[in-house]
Amino acid sequence: MKLGILLTTSPENENTNTVIEISKAAREEGHEVSIFLMYDGVYNVNKKEFVELIDKGVDIAVCAFNAEQRKIARVEGILFGSQYDHACIASNVDRFISFG
Amino acid sequence: MKKITVIVRNLPFNTRRNAEALRMSVGLTLREDKVTVIFIDDGIYTATTTKPDLIHFAPLEREFGALAMLKCRLLADKPSMEKRGLKELLENVNPVEREEIVRTINDSDIIIPF
Numbered sequence: 001m002k003l004g005i006l007l008t009t010s011p012e013n014e015n016t017n018t019v020i021e022i023s024k025a026a027r028e029e030g031h032e033v034s035i036f037l038m039y040d041g042v043y044n045v046n047k048k049e050f051v052e053l054i055d056k057g058v059d060i061a062v063c064a065f066n067a068e069q070r071k072i073a074r075v076e077g078i079l080f081g082s083q084y085d086h087a088c089i090a091s092n093v094d095r096f097i098s099f100g
Numbered sequence: 101m102k103k104i105t106v107i108v109r110n111l112p113f114n115t116r117r118n119a120e121a122l123r124m125s126v127g128l129t130l131r132e133d134k135v136t137v138i139f140i141d142d143g144i145y146t147a148t149t150t151k152p153d154l155i156h157f158a159p160l161e162r163e164f165g166a167l168a169m170l171k172c173r174l175l176a177d178k179p180s181m182e183k184r185g186l187k188e189l190l191e192n193v194n195p196v197e198r199e200e201i202v203r204t205i206n207d208s209d210i211i212i213p214f
Binding site: 039082083084086087091096 | 102104116120124126128129130131132133209210211212214
C-alpha cells in the first residue's frame with residue numbers, strides 16, 4: 001500500500017514524532033511512504049530523526065516556496081519541489097493522512 | 101480522479117495558515133483531482149469581505165480567483181455563519197447546511213483539515 005502524509009507543523013509539535021513513528025512502522029510492514037512538508041512543516045528538514053527516514057526508504061518532498069520564505073537550506077535526499085509534488089502524492093497514494 | 105476536501109477552520113488574520121490552505125488547494129487541482137474547500141467555525145471569516153491591506157496583510161483575492169477559475173467548490177457552513185451573525189460571503193462561496201458539509205466530507209477520498 002502507498003501511504004501519503006502531509007505535515008504542516010514545525011518539529012517542536014508532537015506531530016513530528018507521530019509522523020516519524022508511523023512512517024517507520026509502515027516501512028517495516030513493507031508499505032511505500034511519501035511525505036510532503038509545507039508551511040512550518042518545512043522546518044522538519046533540520047531534525048536529524050526526521051531526515052533519517054530517507055535511509056528507511058521514505059520519500060520526502062518539501063514546498064520550496066515555503067522553505068525559501070524561511071531560509072531553509074537544502075538537504076541532500078529531500079526533493080525541494082512544489083505544490084505539484086503534493087498533488088502527485090495525493091493523487092497516487094492509497095491512503096493519505098494530514099498532520100497540521 | 102480523487103475527491104479532496106480542504107477544511108479551513110481558523111481566523112484569517114492571526115496566521116498565514118488559511119492563505120496557505122488556499123494556495124495548497126489550487127496546487128491540488130494540478131492532477132485533475134476534484135477539490136472542495138469548506139469554511140467552517142472561525143474559518144468562515146476567511147470567506148467574507150475584509151480589508152486586509154489596513155493591517156498590511158496580503159489579500160487572498162488571487163487564491164480565491166484561481167479556485168473559482170478552476171471550478172473548485174467553495175462551501176461555507178451556514179451554522180457557523182449564523183453563530184457569528186455573518187450574512188454575506190465572497191463571490192463564488194456558497195453557504196450550505198451542515199448536512200451538506202457532512203455529506204461532502206463523507207464523500208471525499210482525502211480530507212485535509214488545515
